[in-house]
Amino acid sequence: MYSNAELVKDCLELFRQTEGDIVDVPEIGETVLFDEPIFGFASAGDGIFETFRRKEVIGANYFGPYEWLPEARSVVALFLPFSEAVRKSNREDKTDPSREWLYARIEGQEFIGKYMAAVKQLFEEKGFKACVPALDERFGIKIEITSKGLRPDFHADSRWSERHAAYACGLGTFGLSRGLISERGMAGRYASIIVSADFEPTPRAYTGIDDYCIKCGVCAKNCPANAISLKHGKNNIKCNKHVETMKKKYSPRYGCGKCQVGVPCEFRAPGKK
Ligand code: SF4
Numbered sequence: 366m367y368s369n370a371e372l373v374k375d376c377l378e379l380f381r382q383t384e385g386d387i388v389d390v391p392e393i394g395e396t397v398l399f400d401e402p403i404f405g406f407a408s409a410g411d412g413i414f415e416t417f418r419r420k421e422v423i424g425a426n427y428f429g430p431y432e433w434l435p436e437a438r439s440v441v442a443l444f445l446p447f448s449e450a451v452r453k454s455n456r457e458d459k460t461d462p463s464r465e466w467l468y469a470r471i472e473g474q475e476f477i478g479k480y481m482a483a484v485k486q487l488f489e490e491k492g493f494k495a496c497v498p499a500l501d502e503r504f505g506i507k508i509e510i511t512s513k514g515l516r517p518d519f520h521a522d523s524r525w526s527e528r529h530a531a532y533a534c535g536l537g538t539f540g541l542s543r544g545l546i547s548e549r550g551m552a553g554r555y556a557s558i559i560v561s562a563d564f565e566p567t568p569r570a571y572t573g574i575d576d577y578c579i580k581c582g583v584c585a586k587n588c589p590a591n592a593i594s595l596k597h598g599k600n601n602i603k604c605n606k607h608v609e610t611m612k613k614k615y616s617p618r619y620g621c622g623k624c625q626v627g628v629p630c631e632f633r634a635p636g637k638k
């Protein structure tokens with residue numbers, strides 16, 4: 366028996382041991398990218414994973430826990446909040462991402478890849494099977510382009526979604542900007558692993574998909590691409606175009622995240638009762 370508390374303790378230890386959470390480059394100096402992660406758990410057999418196959422949720426390309434790992438028993442989701450230094454830096458300019466944010470998005474994602482590989486190894490050393498969908502060669506995103514081109518709400522028909530896994534694992538709900546709002550807010554990155562070990566599921570303290578969002582519209586006001594509106598939600602094409610522009614400017618890094626900083630849901634869940 367491997368308890369939730371023992372796993373969290375081991376994963377936090379690994380988080381401290383994995384290199385890459387601190388970058389030290391002349392552009393930004395020594396900067397911590399992420400605070401310690403928080404964790405949520407779901408049973409692999411939870412019916413919610415089946416609902417993600419619906420076209421209006423993720424789509425038919427989606428793989429459930431058993432397709433990733435036939436021996437699956439649990440899904441463990443993590444939220445890694447961006448550090449105060451990263452979040453604060455990105456509040457300053459209203460259009461361009463801060464250097465710290467760019468490093469947190471790109472080098473930060475590399476760090477998460479290394480960290481999740483180490484978490485997978487931890488399970489395997491204990492005799493369990495484990496699969497990290499984001500690191501699996503079957504992972505991918507299929508974007509449907511119709512004869513009329515992409516619709517503003519175009520569907521990225523993904524094999525797996527970290528945000529949806531986190532929702533299932535009780536970590537939080539979606540916001541107007543389509544990010545997932547956890548108890549530690551939205552500014553950060555999500556990760557997940559499917560394992561053959563049993564854990565106590567985290568109760569979902571919500572019933573609606575956006576219970577933690579207070580519909581304040583601040584993310585819409587912050588968006589330099591006018592990609593978010595209270596009436597229509599998020600326009601993915603406008604968002605992607607802006608991020609592409611930033612990529613041309615800051616390649617090999619890219620990002621934006623203005624909808625995740627200077628907002629009530631930056632580092633807390635404003636709608637949580
Ligand atoms: S800024 Fe306001 S409207 Fe936008 S996601 Fe956060 S809580 Fe919701």
Ligand code: SF4
Pocket residue numbers: 542587588589590591592593599603604605607608621622623624625
């Ligand atoms: S990432 Fe930037 S462009 Fe995209 S919705 Fe958020 S603020 Fe707008």
